[in-house]
Amino acid sequence: MAAELPVTCTRCVLPATFPGITFDAAGVCGYCQDAATAGSVAVARQQLRARMEAVIAASRGQGAYDCIVAFSGGKDSSYTLQSLVRTYQLRCLAVTIDNGFLSEQARTNCTTVTSALGVDFLMFRPAPTFMARMYRTSVTAGGVQSPAAIKRASAICNSCISMINTLMVTFAIQHEAPLIAGGYIGGQVPKDMAVLDLNLIQQERMRAPQQERYTQLFGPAAGHFFFIRQSLLQQHPNGHVTVINPMLTVALREEEILTTIQALGWQPSQDTGRHSSNCRLNDVGIAFHYRQHGFHPYVLELAEQVRAGLMDRAEALDRVQHIPDLATLTPQLAQIGLRPDGTAAPD
Amino acid sequence: MSDCTPQIARFMQSQFLVTFDGQRVTPTTNLFESGHLDSFGFVELITFLEREFAVTFSDEDLLSNRLNSLAGVAAVVQEKLRHGR
Numbered sequence: 001m002a003a004e005l006p007v008t009c010t011r012c013v014l015p016a017t018f019p020g021i022t023f024d025a026a027g028v029c030g031y032c033q034d035a036a037t038a039g040s041v042a043v044a045r046q047q048l049r050a051r052m053e054a055v056i057a058a059s060r061g062q063g064a065y066d067c068i069v070a071f072s073g074g075k076d077s078s079y080t081l082q083s084l085v086r087t088y089q090l091r092c093l094a095v096t097i098d099n100g101f102l103s104e105q106a107r108t109n110c111t112t113v114t115s116a117l118g119v120d121f122l123m124f125r126p127a128p129t130f131m132a133r134m135y136r137t138s139v140t141a142g143g144v145q146s147p148a149a150i151k152r153a154s155a156i157c158n159s160c161i162s163m164i165n166t167l168m169v170t171f172a173i174q175h176e177a178p179l180i181a182g183g184y185i186g187g188q189v190p191k192d193m194a195v196l197d198l199n200l201i202q203q204e205r206m207r208a209p210q211q212e213r214y215t216q217l218f219g220p221a222a223g224h225f226f227f228i229r230q231s232l233l234q235q236h237p238n239g240h241v242t243v244i245n246p247m248l249t250v251a252l253r254e255e256e257i258l259t260t261i262q263a264l265g266w267q268p269s270q271d272t273g274r275h276s277s278n279c280r281l282n283d284v285g286i287a288f289h290y291r292q293h294g295f296h297p298y299v300l301e302l303a304e305q306v307r308a309g310l311m312d313r314a315e316a317l318d319r320v321q322h323i324p325d326l327a328t329l330t331p332q333l334a335q336i337g338l339r340p341d342g343t344a345a346p347d
Numbered sequence: 348m349s350d351c352t353p354q355i356a357r358f359m360q361s362q363f364l365v366t367f368d369g370q371r372v373t374p375t376t377n378l379f380e381s382g383h384l385d386s387f388g389f390v391e392l393i394t395f396l397e398r399e400f401a402v403t404f405s406d407e408d409l410l411s412n413r414l415n416s417l418a419g420v421a422a423v424v425q426e427k428l429r430h431g432r
């Protein structure tokens with residue numbers, strides 16, 4: 001009989017319920033063991049930054065904008081935007097997707113931060129009926145995303161992220177921008193996404209097999225929110241855009257991020273829960289994810305922050321052990337047509 | 348030269364939570380069609396292959412439609428190892 005698994009890795013915060021996790025005799029998880037042999041994180045980060053800076057230098061001045069920035073008004077994308085503008089002097093178009101749950105403070109931050117930085121700003125709001133169906137179905141249908149996607153985020157977040165990624169590529173093509181920037185931090189996405197060359201035709205071929213299913217699940221609008229039309233792809237001069245995530249190339253504690261953006265007039269939202277600085281639906285996603293999978297959807301990201309020395313383990317543990325209560329989230333549930341038990345509410 | 352398939356299969360099983368059961372999912376199953384691989388997963392796969400086998404992938408490789416199954420990926424890697432690229 002196998003030894004009993006520890007409840008949580010003794011070094012980071014990954015729990016025994018995390019998919020595919022292994023522990024050694026000392027209760028250290030496979031991720032921590034790999035990290036211990038992976039060489040210097042600081043050196044790897046430095047190399048990623050050098051690669052990113054080379055791509056930035058080569059991308060300047062090609063199109064109407066150098067970079068489309070996926071800008072949520074939250075803390076990480078606000079920090080990212082100021083870094084691209086101030087440190088790298090890129091001509092940016094900040095694009096916010098209003099998912100219907102953007103907090104009022106985040107909306108104000110969008111305007112305040114882009115004004116302070118002198119950046120063009122575009123707000124795009126998909127139809128609330130589409131968004132409600134997308135979020136509702138992501139919870140009720142289950143398994144909309146790949147099985148491994150549950151390691152990264154809740155079903156609600158994964159659908160939203162996937163939609164936003166596609167829309168950013170669409171905006172990049174329309175505005176002839178060679179770069180797309182996001183504010184992902186360590187553990188949210190593969191580290192290589194610090195600089196990632198996207199072959200747009202190959203990207204669309206990868207997604208194409210899912211188009212029919214997405215259209216069935218989310219409705220006809222899924223066709224242009226999750227997939228890029230061939231006619232649009234053909235407009236692109238070379239079929240490539242590069243995604244950069246500058247925050248993956250620096251080691252920053254949350255306090256440093258906040259100090260920098262507060263100087264631009266950014267202020268924290270009070271109604272978005274502990275894990276988001278812009279979205280009032282985030283806690284709904286966390287609660288359903290925990291109920292279904294038995295672990296907090298931010299645990300991979302927080303474990304990475306702990307491993308990198310950017311967050312204290314006690315703080316991370318406290319965050320992943322606090323699961324939002326759906327009973328306090330009824331307005332959000334009503335807006336997407338869900339009951340607290342995760343079933344669709346009658347119209 | 349040893350076959351790289353088992354190593355790639357282990358990676359896919361642990362990272363993409365795919366089970367090669369020989370029925371629903373086989374080594375020739377298109378993992379994009381089966382829904383196991385998404386664009387984030389593909390980034391992880393390419394990074395893993397480049398690191399583990401010291402190979403690189405061209406646009407031609409990416410557009411060949413061969414990197415969508417265990418057997419296809421293993422065959423491409425094997426060819427690269429044989430030709431030393």
Ligand SMILES: [Zn+2]
Nearest residue numbers: 009012029032
């Ligand atoms: Zn660990």
